[in-house]
Amino acid sequence: MCSFKTLAPLILAMLLALWQTIAHASGYVDVLDLPAKPSALAVRSALLDVANAGQRLIAVGQRGHILYSDDAGQQWQQANVPVSSDLNAVYFPSPEQGWAVGNDGVILHSSDAGVTWKKQLDGREIGALLVKHYAALANAEPTNEQWPLLVADGQRLVEEGADKPLLDVWFADDKVGYVVGVFNLILRTEDGGQSWTPFQDRTDNPQNFHLNAITSTGDALYIVGEQGLVLKWDDSHQRFAAVNTPYQGSYFGVVGKPGEVVVFGLRGNVLRSTDGGLSWKPFDTGLQVSVTAATVDAQGHYRLFTQAGHMLVDQANTARLQVMPQQNPSPVAGAALARDGSLIVVGSRGARALLKE
Template sequence: MTMIKWFLLAALAYAMAVPFTRPVIAGEFADVLDTPALPSELAVRSTLTGLTHAGERLVAVGQRGHILYSDDAGQHWQQAQVPVSSDLVAVHFPTPQQGWAVGHDGVVLHSSDAGQTWTRQLDGRQVGPILLEYYQQQLASQPDDADLQHRVSDAQRMVEEGADKPFLDVWFENDQIGYIVGAFNLILRTDDGGQHWTPLLERTDNPSALNFYALRPVGDDLFIVGEQGLVLKLDRASGRFNAMPTPYNGSFFGITGKPGVALVYGLRGNVFRSTDGGVSWTKVELGLPLSITASSVTADGRIVLVSQAGHVLVSSDDGASFHIQPNTTMAPVAAAQVANGSSLVLAGTRGLRQLPLE
């Protein structure tokens, strides 16, 4: 992979580059995977791309391994201790204490103290060998399987490429079972809190190996969205992610909703709504031709979407229609979370900021 623009994930000027090194002092270099994130008073205003709740706490992740947390609904932030300086993209806490963050260079980080300190569980130097060992074992029992032969070949190539394995989203069902997804159909599952990871590449309806941009549940359904209108839903009985056709063939960046209502959103203001578990989709007209890059749901059930430029759109009818909240200061946005029920915390290229909700 040469370069995948973070613009495709969040429609912002942020590039997903191949692994790189950063000078430490003149004549010396250190891999970002071996370089802890530096404390910085400017971290709160740097590019931040992921945002989530850890109980009542907010946790944000972004460039250079920056992770910040807030205990006052986003008014003040503290920087966490992080063992890498790779760019981070997404974060999720299934419990107030246990959380995971993912990003470039195949990084998977884990926190057991609500985001104050982090340890590395996985990186891109290990991903290729994990895939190769797994699919070689599968091929040994099915030596004539052409698909497995192809996956072994791909895994060997990934080993040779090194750490260039960007993960773009993470979601955990509880503190043991979780999924990570990324570029070119990359998807793994853990059943032991990230101690071991199992590849699921053969369990997705994604023959073109399109990029996965987001992984989120709506009600009891778990969805993945990505390039070219790709929407997949987990069939828990078979463990397979099945394609759910949509009327749109552009990129989707995210999923939101609540039990009985799912929305997928992406490029050029395209939002589609389903009330039957993804079997059929209806376009939601926003009247805004800008990409939708973030979402959240309020405690009273309002659905909030945010555009790449920072427009805040709110629905009070389960996503059937949206109105633009007036008097919103524009700034690029990558992630959003409702805080205290009456405010919205936004993360993007200008760092973190707080807005009142109508």
């Protein structure tokens, strides 16, 4: 008599064949191969991040939408994008060169200030990239037990397919940069994205927590993630070293300026360090709602935003963040400072400009 374990692979194969037949008959195209559709409503659809490209603003979001504005967010145009995957983050180290990342392990690059984009990598390739890289290290160092484990991680990605999101991107210049994502997924490039090197072995993250954000404060590079994970680039050891903080919940972002760094996340938790992460002091937000985005305004004040649409502003020489009144607040996923000093925020209702104070 056949057991379930014997029948299960056969059933799975039959279901897969049926799905492929249905997909073929319906003209299914993978979102990684389907260009984003132009839409007059894109500016009011869900957007997940916004960044400066010189004087231009670039916003990214669901269904591969990328928008750009040259008038401080008053009007937006839609860019040409080769994928329809949801895009989670965007970063421009210079006015012309920029990168965007998103679901399905997609990495996009623009060399014309965000007007057109090309795909550099996607999740169908990342697993094989990890396997090749760590298999070579395993062959070179057969006694190192770390390499086979990382080869296995790469093989798992190959088997599971292209569904692993990249959550953030940061570049030091037009050549050197990082992308980070779920389950400690981190890649580094030194040639502007022409090739990518896995960096999983360069993080103090043994439990493979998600890497939610990566940002430079001007004098240090930080990564934040799940369960209180904060990592700081250690140049002497060429790795991201763990930094202890008093909060063990998830951090969603990091912002800062030379000499200090602020991390923020679940249930209104916001902490600041002025000694390179050796010690931390909490900000009093007075809220229990998650903080999801931040930027630094023209006066050097931190502006933080919540998933409920609150805007918080730090007060000089105090440990309190003041909640600023907002008309028709809505969830905020990203924020940037426009050239006229106004704040541009993006979220579930698209992009909007907050009036200058």
